[in-house]
Amino acid sequence: MSDQPYVLEMLGISKNFPGVQALTDVTLQLRHAEIHALVGENGAGKSTLMKILSGAYTRDTGRILLQGQEVHFSNPNQALQQGIVTIYQESNLSPELSVAENVFMGRLPRVARIFVNWPRLYQDAQHLLDQLGTTFHARTQVKELSPAQRQMTEIAKALSMSAKIIVMDEPTASLTGSEVDVLMAVMRRLRDQGVTIVFISHRLEEVFKLADRVTVLRDGRWVSTAPIGETSPNTLVSQMVGRQIANLYEKDEAAVGKRLLRVHDASGKGFRNVSFEVHESEVVGMFGLVGSGRTDVVRALFGADRLKGGSVELEDQVLHLYSPRAAINAGIALAPEDRKAQGLVLGMSVRNNISLPILKLLRRLGFLRFGSEKKLAWEYKDRLDIRTPSLETPARSLSGGNQQKVAIAKWLATRPKVLILDEPTRGIDIAGKAEVHKLVNYLAAQGVGILFISSELPEILGMSDRILVMHEGQLVGELDRDTATEESVMRLASGQSEHK
Numbered sequence: 001m002s003d004q005p006y007v008l009e010m011l012g013i014s015k016n017f018p019g020v021q022a023l024t025d026v027t028l029q030l031r032h033a034e035i036h037a038l039v040g041e042n043g044a045g046k047s048t049l050m051k052i053l054s055g056a057y058t059r060d061t062g063r064i065l066l067q068g069q070e071v072h073f074s075n076p077n078q079a080l081q082q083g084i085v086t087i088y089q090e091s092n093l094s095p096e097l098s099v100a101e102n103v104f105m106g107r108l109p110r111v112a113r114i115f116v117n118w119p120r121l122y123q124d125a126q127h128l129l130d131q132l133g134t135t136f137h138a139r140t141q142v143k144e145l146s147p148a149q150r151q152m153t154e155i156a157k158a159l160s161m162s163a164k165i166i167v168m169d170e171p172t173a174s175l176t177g178s179e180v181d182v183l184m185a186v187m188r189r190l191r192d193q194g195v196t197i198v199f200i201s202h203r204l205e206e207v208f209k210l211a212d213r214v215t216v217l218r219d220g221r222w223v224s225t226a227p228i229g230e231t232s233p234n235t236l237v238s239q240m241v242g243r244q245i246a247n248l249y250e251k252d253e254a255a256v257g258k259r260l261l262r263v264h265d266a267s268g269k270g271f272r273n274v275s276f277e278v279h280e281s282e283v284v285g286m287f288g289l290v291g292s293g294r295t296d297v298v299r300a301l302f303g304a305d306r307l308k309g310g311s312v313e314l315e316d317q318v319l320h321l322y323s324p325r326a327a328i329n330a331g332i333a334l335a336p337e338d339r340k341a342q343g344l345v346l347g348m349s350v351r352n353n354i355s356l357p358i359l360k361l362l363r364r365l366g367f368l369r370f371g372s373e374k375k376l377a378w379e380y381k382d383r384l385d386i387r388t389p390s391l392e393t394p395a396r397s398l399s400g401g402n403q404q405k406v407a408i409a410k411w412l413a414t415r416p417k418v419l420i421l422d423e424p425t426r427g428i429d430i431a432g433k434a435e436v437h438k439l440v441n442y443l444a445a446q447g448v449g450i451l452f453i454s455s456e457l458p459e460i461l462g463m464s465d466r467i468l469v470m471h472e473g474q475l476v477g478e479l480d481r482d483t484a485t486e487e488s489v490m491r492l493a494s495g496q497s498e499h500k
Contacts, residue, residue: 005068007032007196008053008084008165013062015048022048023220026062030165035187035197037211037228039204040240041429043399045220046200050167054086055079083164087154089173095143100125102142103157128156132186148179155186166190167198172206173426176289176455177490184210202429204233205458216240241431249462250434251481252441254281256465259316260449261332261418263301266310270296271473274310278418278449283440285464286453289493292470294453295337298420301451302334303327314417328357333411335404337422337453343407346396350388351377353395354409380409384439401432408439418449425459437463457486471495 008030015023023045030036038046051057053064055073064071066082073079076086093102101108103125109117125138134152136145142153151171158166168187172180187197187210201207207214208228216223216239223239224231257280266274271293278284288294299305301312303321312319319330327334336342344353355362355373362373377391384405388398395406404424411419421440425433440463444450454460460467467484469477469492477492 004031006030006065007067009063009065010049010053011063011065013049013052013064014060015052015057016060021220023052026217026220026222028215028222029225030196030198031213032196033191033194034212035191035199035210037199037201037207037214038217039201039207039214039236040217040223041431043219044217044240044429046217047169048220049217050086050169050198050200053079053084054167055084080161083162084167085158085161085163085165086167087151087158087169087171089170091150091154093142093150093153095141097142098138099129099136099140099142099145099153099156100138102153103128103138103160105157107160124160125156128159131159132156132189133182146179148175148182151175151183152186155190159190163195165196165198167200169200170202171199172201172203177457178289180206202433203456204236204430207236208233218242237430240429249459250437250441251283251463251465252445254441254444256280256282257447260314261301261451262311262313262316263297264311264313266297266300266307266312268296268300268307268309269305271300271470272309274470274475276468276475276478278451280447280449281444282465283444283450283452283463285460285467286451286470287455287457287460287467287489287493288470291472292493293473294470295422296473297470298334298422298451298453301327301332301420304334328414328416331415331417332420333357333414333416333418334420335407335411335422335424337426339403339407343410344395344403347394349392349394350381350386350398350406351391353406354380354413357410357414376413380412384409384412385435399429399432401428401435404428404432404436405439408436412443416448418451419443420451420453422453423455424452425454425456433459457489460489461486469493 006029010028013023013026026045026049028049040046048057052059055076055078058074071082100121104121109120111117122138129138132152132155136149142150171183175183191197199211211228213225213227214231215225216236218240259277259279261278264275274297286294300307303324303326312321314330321327340346351374354377362369374391386405386409387402395403425436440450452463461484465481467479467489468475469489471493479488
């Protein structure tokens with residue numbers, strides 16, 4: 001492969017936005033029929049570089065060569081015409097339309113140039129889906145599809161445009177382990193059929209399973225390009241962040257204290273007969289595949305859904321969790337999985353987000369004590385090392401890692417005894433994950449009991465004192481940190497006996 005000519009070259013690309021130098025002299029070279037990983041922290045320039053390739057942005061300097069010929073893309077349609085298709089992390093599909101209509105949107109086959117040729121539309125779309133090995137039908141409405149099936153629809157759409165180069169931006173971010181395996185198999189099949197794939201991901205374990213070569217960007221500059229067999233996860237991490245991170249999942253030892261939370265024989269929407277405990281200074285991991293009921297359990301613990309049976313105790317006091325406010329008052333806080341939709345008000349400032357759950361405590365005679373609110377925000381900004389230009393900066397302007405810190409700070413302001421973290425590092429870069437893990441260690445050292453939910457097995461294994469495993473609404477196993485392995489956790493999560 002090393003002797004193959006490049007199918008596409010981006011040479012000396014620079015891009016400036018007002019006040020920000022997004023890219024400086026970046027080079028990316030792609031070979032025919034390879035999976036090329038593009039990695040870097042949030043803000044490294046990955047998305048900007050790919051938007052220049054797709055025609056969404058124009059470059060300030062540099063050249064783009066396609067099959068050795070210089071090309072200029074001033075809009076996405078020009079890139080599409082050359083066979084360059086980008087599949088973004090946020091789906092661009094129309095949920096009310098069928099899969100077939102989405103695949104051929106803007107290019108529907110017609111009879112006499114007037115009427116849609118529906119039989120041909122469904123036949124052509126189904127042919128593409130069959131090529132990908134999917135199990136859903138072209139007539140299915142997109143709103144009925146799972147995230148993995150939507151990804152397959154996006155890929156079918158790319159193939160319908162005769163894509164030669166497909167850019168996939170965090171395609172596995174919202175997928176389960178089994179869905180990731182299916183997507184990887186499809187990507188390998190496309191590569192074997194001659195398609196070049198740019199794979200953007202924060203998940204290094206997937207990069208090393210899938211990619212042929214990898215390019216690292218940092219602070220808008222090219223750092224390295226190497227065959228995947230000639231580098232290592234530690235090398236990539238140090239190149240991405242500019243420093244060594246000895247252990248990505250570094251768990252500090254903390255003396256586990258008294259029992260804080262006791263869940264006994266709890267049942268509710270999506271789960272049944274669940275029992276477990278969380279102690280002071282303990283990080284209890286919870287793992288399960290999609291549909292396992294883990295999010296249903298934590299919603300009930302936070303009062304968002306009602307328990308149908310069983311009991312929840314905090315410090316030996318039975319709780320009546322009729323609402324999130326009841327949970328907050330009792331000392332339970334939840335940083336939800338979707339921080340942008342549920343954890344933060346993106347248009348509000350960092351200060352306003354942090355104070356939001358305790359506004360009643362910051363009022364006097366009905367008026368907000370601005371000085372107290374600001375003092376509170378400064379306290380948590382310093383304690384959690386939230387990196388923001390000011391407390392008045394809108395939350396949407398922060399990086400993913402700093403948004404997550406604000407979402408956690410917001411609940412720490414309620415002084416919780418038990419903090420539930422649901423997918424706290426999803427969509428966050430390597431350095432951001434390390435910062436969240438550092439924060440978890442800090443909170444545990446302060447005596448907070450933490451229920452830590454993650455879909456990333458290495459993270460669960462690395463950060464947990466104990467691991468709870470869910471399957472089809474039931475708690476099917478509990479493993480100690482010292483004895484748990486990826487194999488033993490997955491065996492339980494997939495419904496197999498631990499000893500099979």
